[in-house]
Every structure is written in C-alpha cells, then in structure tokens.
Amino acid sequence: MSKKHSTSQDVAELAGVSQATVSRVFAGGAIVSEKKKKKILEAAEALGYQPNAHARSLITRRTRMIGVVMRNIRNPFYSAVLEIFHNRLSALGYHLIFINSTNEEIQEKEISQLLEYNVEGVIITDALLSSSAALKFKRSEIAVVLFNRYTEQAGSSSVFCDNYLATKQIAAYLVELGHRSFAFISGPSDTSTTLDRLKGFEEVLKERNITDFMIEPGNYTYESGFKSAQELMTKNKHIDCVFCGNDIIALGAMDAIRVIGLRIPEDVSVFGFDNIRMGAWPSYSLTTWEQPVEEMIDGTIEILLNEINDSTAKPKTLMFKGHMVVRNSVKKK
Amino acid sequence: MSKKHSTSQDVAELAGVSQATVSRVFAGGAIVSEKKKKKILEAAEALGYQPNAHARSLITRRTRMIGVVMRNIRNPFYSAVLEIFHNRLSALGYHLIFINSTNEEIQEKEISQLLEYNVEGVIITDALLSSSAALKFKRSEIAVVLFNRYTEQAGSSSVFCDNYLATKQIAAYLVELGHRSFAFISGPSDTSTTLDRLKGFEEVLKERNITDFMIEPGNYTYESGFKSAQELMTKNKHIDCVFCGNDIIALGAMDAIRVIGLRIPEDVSVFGFDNIRMGAWPSYSLTTWEQPVEEMIDGTIEILLNEINDSTAKPKTLMFKGHMVVRNSVKKK
C-alpha cells in the first residue's frame, strides 16, 4: 500500500535524484537530462505522484483558480453560462470555485472564501456587488468582472448587453406592429439590467404617447412570471402585449396567459429577453432578444485574464448589442 | 496602499505579538488572552488580513474542498442538483470545485486536477467512472460517491433510485391503463441508470405478453427526445405510449409529438422520469416518477463526509424508492 500522498521528495528518492530535479520535471520549462527525466516519470507513475497544487501555489503565488459567483443557477440562461465559462476556463488551465449566492448581494462570507483561496479572479453574474465588497477584492488585487451587470460606483470591469438600446428597439417594434396596451414583468429593481430594460422601453412608449403601461415587479423566475401574468391579465383584460424582463419570466407568463384561456399571439403578444434554448421549443416559440452569450463570455474572460496578468489594467466595459429573434409569440400586423 | 496580501506575520508585527498567536486566533480552539485577541483582530482588520487557505491546508492536511463532476449541467435536473449540493456543502464549510465533464467518461486530466487540489471528496453525477479512475481516487484515499449512478466494478459508494423497481411499477401502471404499444426513448446505454430503467420496464411487458415495444437510443437531452419521438411516431403510427428515460427527453418527445399533430394524452401517452420542475408547467403537465432529490443529496453528503472522516469506511450503497407523480400526459381509462 502506498502512502496517502507521495511527494516530490518520495519520487526523488526512488529515482535517485534531488527533489529539485523532480520539481523541474513537473513544473516544466527547466532543463533536465532525458535519462533522469525518464527515471523520474517512472518513479512518479509507480508512486502515483501528483504535484500538490496548494504547495505549488504558495510558492508561485498563482492559484489558477477563478471564482464564479452566481445566483439562480436554475435559470437555464445561467446554467448555459456556467457551462461555457467552465469549458473555456478549463481549457485555459483554470479551475472554477463555484459559489451560488442565495442572497441578493454577495455576502461577506462568500467574499472571504474567495479571498482565502486566493482566487486570481472573480466573475460575478446576476449577483449584486456592493462597493465595500468590490473594495475588498480590489485591495487584494483580485480581478473582478461583472457579467450581465454593471455598477456605477464599484469601478469594476463589466460585460453586458446594451439593454437600453435593445429595449428601445423592442418597444418600437411592438408599437409598430400595432400594440397599444403594454405590461412589463421585470426583474429585481436593484440591478442595472432591470433598470435599463425598463428605461429604454418606457422612453419609446412615451415618445409615441402610449400611456397604457403597467409594471409588475418580479424576480427572474418562471414562477414569478407566471404569477405576475396571472394577476395582470385577470385584472387588465385589455393588455395586448407583455414584455418580460427575461425569457424564463416569459415562459411563465405564456403558461399563465394560456391557462386563463387567452391565445398567444392572437389575444396577447409576449416578448422575452436572453434567447435561452427553451424559447425555441415549439410549445413556446418565443420572440425574444438574443444576448450573444458566447461573445460576452469570451470578452469577460479576455478582460479577466488581462487584469490578472497586468494589475495596473484599468477597468473596462464591454457592451454588446445582441439582436431580435422573431418567432411566433408576437402578433404580426 | 496595503500590500497585496497581508500575512499572519504582518498582523503579528502590527499587533506586537508573535505569528503563532495570530494563528491561534484565526485557527480557533486555542487560548489567547482577550487583550491580545482584540489587538490582533484590530490589526487584521486594518490590514485586510485573510488567512491563506493553501498554506493552511498544507499544514492541516485538510482542504475543505469537494470536487463535483457533472456532465450535462444544462439538464434542469442537474442544475437543481448542483444548487442543492452547493447550498448544503457550503453550509458545512466546504467549497466546490466544479467540473463539467464534456466527455462520456471522466477524463485523466480531470482526475488529475482534483487530485492536485487535494479535494477531500468527489461527487460524480451523471458521468461514468472507469475502474482505473476509481482506483486513482482510492489510492489517494479520496472519498468518492456516485450520484444517480453506480458501477459494479469500482467499489465506490453510490446513491440512486431503484430504477428497476420504479420502471416495473411504471410499466404495470401503463399497461393497466390499457396501453399496448410502447416505445422507450433511453439515455446512453452504458450507464446503470439507463440499463435498469429499461430492464424493469421490459420485464413487465414480457410478463404481460406485450411484444410491441420499440427502443430508441438517446442521450438525456431535449433534442434527443424530440428527434427520437419524431422518428418513432412518423414511422410507427400505432404507438400509444412513449416512456422516456428522463423528463427532459419527455419534454422533447411531447413537443415532437404535438408538432406531428398528435394529441397528448388522447393519441399518445408520455411518461417521464425525475420530476423536474418544468414537468409541472401547464404546457407539459408531465406524468413522471419523482426522484427524492433532496434526500438523495443528503444521503450522498452523509456518506461522503463519513468516508472523509473515517478512511476505513466501507463503500455504501443508498437506494431510494421515489414515487409516481400523476399529471396529464398519460391517458386514463
């Protein structure tokens, strides 16, 4: 029975070399004679040696770990986001510490965890970052990128869609098609995403002198969408278009609307945001706005790696446009 | 500007004590006078000190890290599983290294990653574990629990539903209701889950002398369910019941069946497995078999922690029963 964990010292002894030489083989980059290299690799194999990442990171001051903070991993949009982030970062040799923040705001405890593990960078999606929290990361010189969010104060990098512009286009499109009575089922009102989406939409309605506009607060879940739509539509039978803060809300809204007995899009139009896969399913065929997730993620990673490697890098903002995906949940003229 | 990372030494100097005393405060359990403790905490606060988890794990030989290996995080069942695992383990002071294995089988590289980080335990869901891989974990005395899977050979602990018994009950139920022509859209044929579900179902049909049974291989995705159902139903118009390897397949199958123009359950019955939330959505109202996810997860964690703390613990198998959830996707008599 071998020892619990073999060390480079064990390998060195078995191979008849020094610990330093073993390290050179596994750390790479240094010159080791072929003969010894072979011996060392054989010894390592025999002992089942694996370098200890903690000891290594202690000396190299690089952990190759990235923290990913999410809320609402059940939202298919974020499941997909997590998958893609993992695949990209894994290919780059980084490991993911996954944190699912159950609270609105990323908590002290969660920040501490990430700091203690010396993550090189943090990606924060869909969870609020207070300025004091941002400060802690900054103080430890840990790179932070907000994904699908931004905050004015924090001075962190962020990557997101131009929600304001997008919703302006969406509103214009919907008005153009003849809708006159609108409802908006929103996400939590403390996020940039929610606010911008509302702002753009509302502005266009005002421009066009449409005042028939109800706003229903929600929280970016199916259940929230369902419940909000149910209330809205039973109380306000004249609404002819429901714009949803995101797709998962839209699916809930669609189901609620249909349960009531109304048809989509004949009686009510529904518009989403994100373009998650489920929106394309025939049961929904949701018209929505696509966020270019892959590009957003690539951009996020680029900024993050850049900040990791250059601690003087200034915070960057990367804004994408996205585009409309027309399916069958909106009534055409 | 403070240094990049303050160390316990820095705190010690500022507080006018030794490094050892600082460590005692943060590691807990040791006796430190109130006076010095206060000074130390103040100094730590001032410097933004966080203990270094890597250095700590080096000396304590505990990393408090758990590896979670998944495939197919996009499947809502596993999104939910990940969320719950995270919440539970996080509350217990463990951190999650998330690995999304894109391949059928957990790869050498992924195992190495987990070994290098000295995770204390590994949870493997929905990804195959070869016996050589299992051996590596065993050799490093890393606790392994298979979730929703088992392998005969590996000798690892595992937690799963009694798929065999469940599908027997399901088949009996469906036959009872008058179905005579069956199809099964399965998952990958190399997993215990898939095999057991098929076995139980098939056995009952044989007992009842029902030979009209088609098997369509799939891979536990919506797309797979959609495509399989489409092929099945266009070629075999007489099929009156489709049993699906899991819920996400079932949703795809339902959509495909409806697109063809058939009604559910009037023309075709559909039965799922898992009881993911989406099955309850009115658009689907899927009759299915519920896996008691929370209990399964609690059981998994209990076994895992036990193996972590007692390296002599024998592999355990925990089998749940689950129960049928009747909605409206199956034709009643």
Next chain:
DNA sequence: ATATATTATGAATACGTATTCATAATCATA
C-alpha cells in the same frame, strides 16, 4: 590540449500557516 560556454544537478531557501515544545506569567491552594 586548454579555455570557455553550455548543460545538468543538488543544497538551501521561501511561500504562509498550524502546532509542538519550552518557558514565562498568572492563579489557586495549603
């Protein structure tokens, strides 16, 4: 052959913490 450049290696050290061991300070007891 000798001098010089190159390659290969080991000894020693540092990373930041927890812990053992020894000792100093404080307390309780007789």
Next chain:
DNA sequence: TATGATTATGAATACGTATTCATAATATAT
C-alpha cells in the same frame, strides 16, 4: 510565602513545492 497547577506566549519546525545560487559535468571553440 512557597508550591503546584493553569494559562498565555514565543521560538522553532513542518507541510510540499519552485527557484536561486553554486558547482559539477559536458560540449565547443581556439
């Protein structure tokens, strides 16, 4: 007050690795 028990602290060390520095072995040029 003297003695022993208890509490509080620091010095030293170990965890497993990467890396610097010095030196030995080898190759190359003159």
